[in-house]
Amino acid sequence: MRGLRPVTTFQAVSATAKMISPTVPFRSIATSLVRKGGHDRIMTITPSRYNWQQYKDQLHFYIFLGVIPLSVLVFLVNVFVGPATLQEIPEGYTPKHYEYSPHPVTRFLARYYYWNPQENYERNLHYIKEQDEIRKMRLMTWKVRDLMRDRGDYPNFFMTKGIHGKYMQHLIKEWDDNKFFHRGD
């Protein structure tokens, strides 16, 4: 049978090595370390080095592309640009929203990445106001529809057979004046 078998002892390995076809010979680590070179095609059985190689790869990746460039950038920014000095707001001048932070990196992020708090505040306010107006319109619509359903004097939402709505209003006015009949409100 070709292929590897899980073997643990040296004798078992050499015994199986004799049983397996000689076209792809393989030897244990002990014999193959002693005899290197030559024209044999040897397959060495070694434990996996995958974890070690992955560790080295990731270490190099995060140090050379993460730690070193960011450290250099932070050093240069802190040394050669430096934080801002606190001053009074000059007359008639509205500072930009990023001019409210002292450190240059926060200023950069506030300017190019984060939203402007003033703009966000005002947009929220507008959205809330608009939704509130929609809500008020809906409440009024529902109230009007309920009143129409109860009174039956407008043929808008509900079609009632009988007297047309405009005559109904006159009748209701007469009834109210004579206090014969009061429709529920």
Added chain:
Amino acid sequence: MSDDCQPPPAKQFSQPIYGRSKLEDFNDRVGAFFRRPVVWFRETIVVPNRKEYAWYHQKFPRVKDIDQCYMDEIDCIYEANEQFKRDKLVDNMILNLLRYRMDDCVREEYPDHAPRCFQLKEDYETAAGNWFSRYGELGGHYHVKEAYMRQKHRMLWERRHGPIGCGMKSDPYSVEPESH
């Protein structure tokens, strides 16, 4: 109106005075050994290559409070809520400063702190009580409407039972002539 709040000037390390005692000299020399290269680096390389630019403290204009808003003015309520949250941050800082003053006084004057720090302690306790009556026990997600209702409940309680701190009456609904 301009704020009187200026940041404190940058501290300079005081120059060591040699010749008073051997131990002080040793301490000063060890400190200078570590301090001088850093100071040299800052003064020759860092400071000349920097441009000076400004940052400011944001000023928020006052808007209507919650007791001046109508119930259906949702934008007024939103602005009052934001103002309430900002005022809470400011009051938190004020309370912190009062507490730090009291703590520093107690730490320095111990064991004579009781008569000497009495005024600071009274100030802090009053401020803490006021802070609690305004912002306390509101929770994480609070709204200015809840704080307003809390004030209303406190005023009702005071009307029924008297000033806070004098205890509850057994029959709060008894008819009594109002004192105010």
